[in-house]
Amino acid sequence: MTPTTRVVAIDLGASSGRVISVRVGPGILEAVEEHRFPNEPVTVAGTMHWDVLRLMHGIEHGLRRARLAGPVDAIAIDSWAVDYGLLGADGRLLGNPVHYRDDRTVGILERLGSELDAAAVYRTTGLQQQRFNTLGQLTASRGSAQLAAARRLLMIPDLLAYWLTGVESAEVTNASTTQLFDATRRAWDPELVAHLGLPLELFPVAVEPGTVIGGVLPDVARRTGIDPGTPVVAVGSHDTASAVVGVPAQNPDFAYISCGTWSLVGLELDAPVLTDASREANATNELGVDGTVRYLRNTMGLWMLQECQRHWASRGESVPLDELLGRAGAEPVATWLVDADDEQFLAPGDMPGRIARAAGEHGPVPQTPAQVVRCILDSLALAYRRSIARLQELSGREVRVVHVVGGGSQNALLCQLTADACRLPVVAGPTEAAALGNALVQARALGAIAGGLPELRALLASTQPLRFHQPGGDPHVWADAADRLHAPRNPHRTTTQKVRLT
Structure with a gap:
């Protein structure tokens, strides 16, 4: 044995x-x-x-x-x-x-x-x-x-x-x-x-x-x-440092999205990027295991969805998440958009209302919970696309695959939208990447396993269930959505429409 x-x-x-x-x-x-x-x-x-x-x-x-x-x-x-x-x-x-x-x-x-x-x-x-x-x-x-x-x-x-x-x-x-x-x-x-x-x-x-x-x-x-x-x-x-250890990458040309309440979108590097361009892009250098650097950007993440669910539940309008995601998947792509990096989404409170007001500054206002959820997921996918592209430019590292780990890896719709928006294959899982990365470093410290990060990740890839998403859809839709989201806002556009449950 x-x-x-x-x-x-x-x-x-x-x-x-x-x-x-x-x-x-x-x-x-x-x-x-x-x-x-x-x-x-x-x-x-x-x-x-x-x-x-x-x-x-x-x-x-x-x-x-x-x-x-x-x-x-x-x-x-x-x-x-x-x-x-x-x-x-x-x-x-x-x-x-x-x-x-x-x-x-x-x-x-x-x-x-x-x-x-x-x-x-x-x-x-x-x-x-x-x-x-x-x-x-x-x-x-x-x-x-x-x-x-x-x-x-x-x-x-x-x-x-x-x-x-x-x-x-x-x-x-x-x-x-x-x-x-x-x-x-x-x-x-x-x-x-x-x-x-x-x-x-x-x-x-x-x-x-x-x-x-x-x-x-x-x-x-x-x-x-x-x-x-x-x-x-x-x-x-x-x-996130443990979650990045828990990324089952097979080569160094990967980006990771540690997706939970927050989304941490980044690359693993050997040294920090401390240039003025990196600072102006608000990219961050956090230290990782085995002398590595997690070069990343913070995005609001599934906090927005979690807070919407809490708000609807408090009003007696809760819908099971699977049902919400099914309805959201049937909605048209990139119709309702917000900037997922906007600080206005940081605090708890009426998240559906804030999303509706913010979406109204860029285009149509989501009217139903399914549309609000689709707005959140499309906006997150665009934020991931923007962060990965910018981090590649700043670091000189090319990305060939995106690994989504953490609780968000179970959200198949978000993973597919990420593949579509980034035009890169997405590998989803493991869900408990942080715990597994934590455990691998412990086991290595005790001498139960040996090797560097490639060997630890090979063990993950050979033992953990993973799901694969290939990019699809019309790439021009996402390019147009990115342009629309970051066009100058219309200061005269307002909305008093309420989000309703249907």
């Missing part, structure tokens, strides 16, 4: 968390979902927070279930980026972490623009300007009592790993999303930290994926049944 290692991948997304046990060995990659739990923000006194204690509860429940099913050889955590927790002098958390969608950072880019040289910051960090980057959040929090009392800042996966092990660390792929991290040196930048008036000691030692952070603490072991001292491994703790 082929020897295998059983690891637990804890994968936290912006809307849910998953605890997945994965059996890994030569020619073997088998995943079992042990526990799934919601990740819902909580707004208190006007501030949106992450319920991080509830997340820890879900993690420990998942670990108990995983241990009941068999021995656990290692554990690792990946999550979303930019958000953090602050520890006081006694090592305890100073309040619940604030959600990146909170409006405390509204207008922060203008403030940063007056304080910092944007070109110099980009040459150091390689990060696109986004108001919710950790730099922006800390700027908005300057002078706060919590920040003044903080001894240590830990990114979300590092905070949870600290509660498992008692060890403070900063895994580089998530640290690189802060806009405080040097993308070339793979270390905290002292000048940017000093600009915030913060001590460099607030930020823990940076570690690379594959590092064993520490062992499970005795009190965690008692609550979960996990053996004390079980290794907790640093993987690509930014979920």
Whole structure:
């Protein structure tokens, strides 16, 4: 019997968390979902927070279930980026972490623009300007009592790993999303930290994926049944970094779309692209596993669809997603369009209404939920097309295939529209790419498998179900749609039409 290692991948997304046990060995990659739990923000006194204690509860429940099913050889955590927790002098958390969608950072880019040289910051960090980057959040929090009392800042996966092990660390792929991290040196930048008036000691030692952070603490072991001292491994703790490891690419000429609440559209490079043209295109350089760089752009993603579903459900007008997608697939291509990168779609609220108003600035207004869904998917496909084309120009890398991973890979309509819009073949899957990438890095750290990213991806390609989409339809339709979407808006065009359910 082929020897295998059983690891637990804890994968936290912006809307849910998953605890997945994965059996890994030569020619073997088998995943079992042990526990799934919601990740819902909580707004208190006007501030949106992450319920991080509830997340820890879900993690420990998942670990108990995983241990009941068999021995656990290692554990690792990946999550979303930019958000953090602050520890006081006694090592305890100073309040619940604030959600990146909170409006405390509204207008922060203008403030940063007056304080910092944007070109110099980009040459150091390689990060696109986004108001919710950790730099922006800390700027908005300057002078706060919590920040003044903080001894240590830990990114979300590092905070949870600290509660498992008692060890403070900063895994580089998530640290690189802060806009405080040097993308070339793979270390905290002292000048940017000093600009915030913060001590460099607030930020823990940076570690690379594959590092064993520490062992499970005795009190965690008692609550979960996990053996004390079980290794907790640093993987690509930014979920996109693990998802990119989980791309089953067979050659380097690929683009990836890590598609969930957000869509991260990018290329894998050996070095960051820190040119002025890259900065002006708002492309970002986030660090990856094995010294790689994830050169990408953020697009709003399926958040728009999720928020529409919540809105319709709150009005008693919910329709099963499969039925909505079936109706949307019957609607004409590229008729209703919005700019999926527009910041107006960032906050929760009446998403169908915002989509209708934005579509009215470019052309027809979607009238039914099916038309709203088709508008979202066509607009996402166009955003992917635009990002992939621009990233190729800026990096000099040619793309021959697009890999869609994550929850969005199950959306066959979106995958086909992406192939049609990009005029490239699309490979869809695996759905749990982040958890699988997480598990592969753990297993390699334990010596259960060997090799670089090509060998890890070959194992994925040989063991995971994949779906293939070839480009079809009229390419001129998508070119015309792109031109229409980015033509000057009509300031006199308004709409008071309401989206209805039919």
